[in-house]
Amino acid sequence: MQVLKFGGTSVATAANITRVIDIVAAAARQETTLVVVSALGGTTDALIEAGRLAAAGNEEYRQRLRHLESRHLEAARELVPVTSQSSVLSLVKTHCNELEGICNGVFLLGELSVRTLDRVMSFGELLASQLVAAGLRARQVPHQWHDSRQLIRTDAQHGVATVDFGVTKQQINDFVAAQPGALYVVPGFIAADAQGATTTLGRGGSDYTAAIFAGALGASRLEIWTDVSGMMTADPRLVPHARPIPRISYQEAMELSHFGAKVLYPPTIQPVMSQGIPLWIKNTFAPTDHGTLVEVSPPANNHIVRGLSSIGQLALLSLEGGGMVGIPGFSKRLFEALAREKINVILITQSSSEHSISVAINSRDAAAAQRSVDEEFAYEIAVGKVDPLHLETDLAIVALVGENMKNHSGISGRLFGALGNNGVNIRAIAQGSSEKNISTVIRAQDVKKAINVLHESFFEATSKQINLFVVGVGNVGSKLLEQLARQQAYLQEKLKLNVRVVGLANSRRFALHEHGLALHEWPQALAEGEPLHLPALVEAIHARNLRNAVFVDVTASADVAQVYGALLEKSVAVVACNKIACASEYVNYARLKALAQEFNTDFLFETNVGAGLPVIGTLNDLLRSGDVVNRIEAVLSGTLNFVFNHYDGKRPFAEVVRQAQLEGYTEPDPRLDLSGTDVARKILILARETGEKLEMEQIHNVSFLPDSCMQGSVEDFYEQLAVHEEHFQGLYEAAAAQGKKLKFVARYAGGKASVGLQSIAPGHDFYALHGKDNAVLFYTNRYAEQPLVIKGAGAGAEVTASGVFADIIRAARG
Structure with missing residues (x-):
């Protein structure tokens, strides 16, 4: 015997139900099969809304019921040939009339009891399962439809009924023994108490129904058919590269489901987990996909973490105060205050000093929780033993889940490092002693980033x-x-x-x-x-x-x-x-x-400094390794070096400068280069990187430009260069007469820095600089006699871009 359960999306339309029938018929040919059917997608919510509208005296409930009836009748007409439609249409009408009668009574009474609500909600599964049965009948697939209310016995706690497993198991086995067959169809979610009143099994009720049948019958397997191809390493809506998990343990599946993976509701699978019955999660819309096999002891896998999950719309309540330290009972009273309001606690964390305890709850319960806890501790708050409850909202939980995390060191470190490097602040942390789960409370707005960062860290080492x-x-x-x-x-x-x-x-x-x-x-x-x-x-x-x-x-x-x-x-x-x-x-x-x-x-x-040259990186490496910088000498302007390497007194100085600008070696305003301002900035940055607290105005700048060149627009600047051509020729000729070359040099030593045009003699490291080259000389304790020299192209779009590119890669790999 195998049990197959189909969720609401799997039976949402006639086309979807046809897919279900194909899957069911194929399964029944291989092994005796029992099929559990959920309500058509969205039906249960619509039934609840109709009931509440009726209780509120709002006649809009009639329109909701008409829409539900129309939807089911349309599905029946699409599923069943015209010649065979009358019986199934009559069945749908009968159920819908009964539903309308109940809601009319609710409307007249102005009251919707939990017992009546259970009865109203039951029509979704009753109608859906009988539509599946009608589709099977139309295709001449032998089967038996049976009402689950005659087989599953519960107490009378309507909405969250507790199953009497002893009676239920006996009734299910008696039914199968009395009516042997290859295929059974039953509605999910619904059951009945000892008096025959309809009850429902709560959240995940259809999964629970399937697990109850599978456990009672000792099934070979339970298959949960939904709209995804199994459990995923993360929510694919948040993580495009999320991948299916082929095999997973029951404990891991329950942890993932608890923290947001909606494929399973953990309490509902207990009847099969306790018996070690394998559970498959399959995709109705891609039935050949492997899906996920949930089992007691899956084989080892290469990933320490099995999956990531998250819960949004959370609030964090923090009870703090020096009066809590060493005093027993505070935690008990906190949880009792929450329990009185029927508030579920999702996560708990407490400081080892006993000074504070924090719990995560659903945001919708935050106001009631704060009121109840403040009332419980009103005296302690009044006398200052405990602070008023601190409430934080707009939070979420992101959890790592995996059996293999146990006894593996460094998992938490990778988690915190990955989040910390991306500015995701962790508000609270919880980890069970089983080490299957590490949960972090973060801002809701950071969930997508956090999940993607962690997925990269633990599942996408390749990218x-x-x-x-x-x-x-x-x-x-x-x-x-x-x-x-x-x-x-x-x-x-x-x-x-x-x-x-x-x-x-x-x-x-x-x-x-x-x-x-x-x-x-x-x-x-x-x-x-x-x-x-x-x-x-x-x-x-x-x-x-x-x-x-x-x-x-x-x-x-x-x-x-x-x-x-x-x-x-x-x-x-x-x-x-x-x-x-x-x-x-x-x-x-x-x-x-x-x-x-x-x-x-x-x-x-x-x-x-130095465009693409590794000047700052080298300086930092020297300092980090313990060296001390005593002096820096540098030619730091590719522009000025280009200009003075090309100016020979024969071509106008202004023409050479314009050439440098056209070739992309200058700043947009060349005066930043020729005035020495740009070089002053560079030596200032290098001095600061050594630890010196210099300001720009402390850099001694000996300008070689006449004052008139610094006034007006860029074009005015070029005009003034032409006017003062004799001045520039004089500078060149004075240096050439001594066999020297003009270089604009920056110096830093003894806490002071300067920049200015100098005549460089042959044999100096700067003398042979060509084109737009830069050179930096670091005189340090280790490089005292012969400096550490960094030399190369110090200007130009291509090399500067490559330097930026290199920094991007450093940031990426940091």
Whole structure:
């Protein structure tokens, strides 16, 4: 004997019922089969609503009943040929008339008792199971339909009746023995008390019916047919890469179901679990899928965690106070106060100091719980022994479940690390001594991110999703997008990183696509985006709350730099090509560094100094390994190096500068480079990274530009360069006369920093710098005689973009 149960979605329409009949007929050919049928999807809720409307004196109940009747009659007509319809249509009409008569009585009395409500709800399963039987009859499949109320005996606790298993088992076995057959059909959810009054089995009632029959008959298996292909590693509505769980233990299935996996309701499977009867969860709409086999001892699997689950709409109640310490009975009184209001406790956690105890409950019960607990502890609150009950709402539970977690160290650490790295704050934690479950209470708005992060950590070791928000699509930004597009496959294959650009902005517009922008079509996406308002962009990033989020600033905008703090506070990593933040007031620089540390995220700005050269990274490695930096000398402007390497007094200085700008080596305003301001910012950042608390105005900047060059517009600047060509020729000729070359050099030593144009003699590390090259010399305790030299291209869109790219990968792998 095997027992098959079909849920509401499986029988929601005539087409669905036809699928059910095909499955049932095939099963009955293999083994004696008993089929348990739920009400058509949504019917039970509609029946309850009709009953309550009638009790409230609202005649709208009649319309609800007419709709239910029409729905069942339509299904009957689609299932059964016209020549055989009369009997089944008559049966549906008879039941619907009886239902209407009951509701009319409720309407007249203005009262809906729990006993009457049970009777009203019973019509859903009665009608659905008889529609299935009619469909089988129309296809000439031999079967017997029987009313479960004649077989399952309960007490008279209507709505949540308790089964008398002794009487029930005897009645079921007597029925099967007296009426042998290959196929039986029964309604789920309903039963009867000793007086024959209709009762219902509560939440998950049809599953319970199936388990009762399977347990009573010692079935070879119980199959629960629903609209999903078994239990999943996570909710597929939240986690696109969730996968079916082929085999799972009863204990694991119950834990997952308790914490939100709606495939099973744990108490209902007790009759089969106690006998070790295998339970299959199958998909009516994909019957060939493997589904999930729930058994006592499934074989070992490769995953320590079997699945993830969550419950939303929770509240956390916390009872705290010094008067609780060492005093027995506080917990008992707390739970009694909740029990008086019939409030179910989902999670419990208590501090070892006995100073506080917290419980998670459904949000709808929060007000009643707070009132009841405050009343219970009114005296203790009044005298200050206990604080008034603290209530937090808009919470959820995310749980890890798995038999294999037992005795495996580090599972909690991976859980907390994965959540912490993504800014998911844990409000409470609970873990059973069996170690099958680790539950965390978090903000409801973080559930999707948390579930995805944990699923990646425990089930998708082959891939980590990185979500980029890129601001700035000029020379460097566009090159960065090209590099990302070119390297996506490599990153996926070699580094197991799924890097997606989900947000893009320029100075005018921004576009957000949660599932990722097509990188070869980004100009179109940006053109179709919204007008840029930075606070709105930041708010949108927060609202999407995506995991492993990285904000990439490829601008020179002070306004963009001002939003870093708001992002870091939400554990969004910041990668900045923009130097403004790190060269701003020291207190702001220090604050951003501290925020990154406090919120366990990254603030990376390697390209602030030396474009793609590993200058800051190398400096940090030296310091972290215990070295001490005594002096730094550097040529830090690819622009200025390009200009003085190409200026020979024969071509106008202004022409060489314009060439540098056209080739993308300068800032949008070249004066930032030629004035030394940009170099001053860079040496300031390096000095700060060594631990020096310098400000920009403390950098001694010896400018080689006449004052008039710094006035007016960029075009005015070029005009003044031409006017002062003789000045620039003089600088060049003075250096050339000594066999030297002009280099704009930055120096830091003894807590002081300076920048300025210098004549460099042959043999110096800076003398042979060509084109747009940069060079940084670190003189440290370890590199005292010969400095550690970092040298290479220090300007250009391609190399700068590659430096930003490298920082993105560091953030992704951090």
